[in-house]
Amino acid sequence: MGRRCRSLVGLGLFALHLAGCAPPSRRAQISCVSWSADPRISQPLNIQIPPHSRSVMLVVRGDSDVLYGLASFQIGGRELQDLPPGVLADGLADSYFTAGTAQPPGLLRQFARLGTFTFLFPHASHQPPPEGRLSFRIAASRPGRPPIIDVITPPDDGARVLPLNLLFVSDRDRAELADPQAVLQQASAIFAAAGISPRLDSVQQLRGTEFSTLSSLPEPWEAPMGPLAALARLGQAQVHGPGLHVFVVDSLPTGRDGISLGLPGPPFPDSPFFGVILRHSEPATLGRTLAHEVAHFLGLRHVRTATPSGAVLDDGLDDTEPDGKNLMEHGHNLSPSQIDLLLRSPLLLPR
Structure with a gap:
């Protein structure tokens, strides 16, 4: 199952690697995710961001009673969120139901919501530009069916x-x-x-x-x-x-x-x-x-x-x-x- 999942991920992201042959795709969808030894943390997912992107948006959609977040997030070789396995998964429910912040642990500003997780980068001026290689891991508050992950990279085209x-x-x-x-x-x-x-x-x-x-x-x-x-x-x-x-x-x-x-x-x-x-x-x-x-x-x-x-x-x-x-x-x-x-x-x- 793990090998098949990696193949599907590769097919889902293939269009992002064709910038030299055709206009790059601005949306990739990952419909199968490989999980680590902890079934609440995914294996790293790697994407090459198309040139001239104004941002990267991740949308994770899964079970309606599960919270999702980013356990790690590395862009252009710079690590911005790398929590020990289980820390974010354990903290998702606490931040949502107990603390009432919906902001899970870590340096990134995230907002947890049941069933759907949306993250926009960059969201602060000190963060690096959306270019180069993106690697990230998804965390879930409990094991469940594999979520669908959309990666959206809108062009820097002056959209207003x-x-x-x-x-x-x-x-x-x-x-x-x-x-x-x-x-x-x-x-x-x-x-x-x-x-x-x-x-x-x-x-x-x-x-x-x-x-x-x-x-x-x-x-x-x-x-x-x-x-x-x-x-x-x-x-x-x-x-x-x-x-x-x-x-x-x-x-x-x-x-x-x-x-x-x-x-x-x-x-x-x-x-x-x-x-x-x-x-x-x-x-x-x-x-x-x-x-x-x-x-x-x-x-x-x-x-x-x-x-x-x-x-x-x-x-x-x-x-x-x-x-x-x-x-x-x-x-x-x-x-x-x-x-x-x-x-x-x-x-x-x-x-």
């Missing part, structure tokens, strides 16, 4: 267009709903600092659903079979195309203006974690909330986060301060490092 689908999940009269263009204008003014142009591909109203009022949210985070994932699937049935789904509901629990289903989120419209959810409000507030939650989905964290266990996590960036003016707090501003991270998202399209 952010396609969005706006879905009002409401039984209100259409005249009561916020003006979509006014909402987009507010969000566009914020993203303009990064040179990003949000594009509204579709506006729809979903009536008669059970999701217009969300009085409670799953704890600690959304699972693949939870209500927010069901809402994401409902959107998938209504809208097609690359645009990120932005769901506007009538009500969220007190203190919540919005939720992102990823940090960053998987760039696949068929994923149960593809989208953000916003509480309906007037256009200026709704536009800022849209920018904030979409920025989460593209990879930005809060400048500072107090966790249920009392720990304080920062965003890993060296030019953000908790002064309330930043988009990832209560303001509208973006720092140069935040802009750099946003521009690495594979969701951005060329003009």
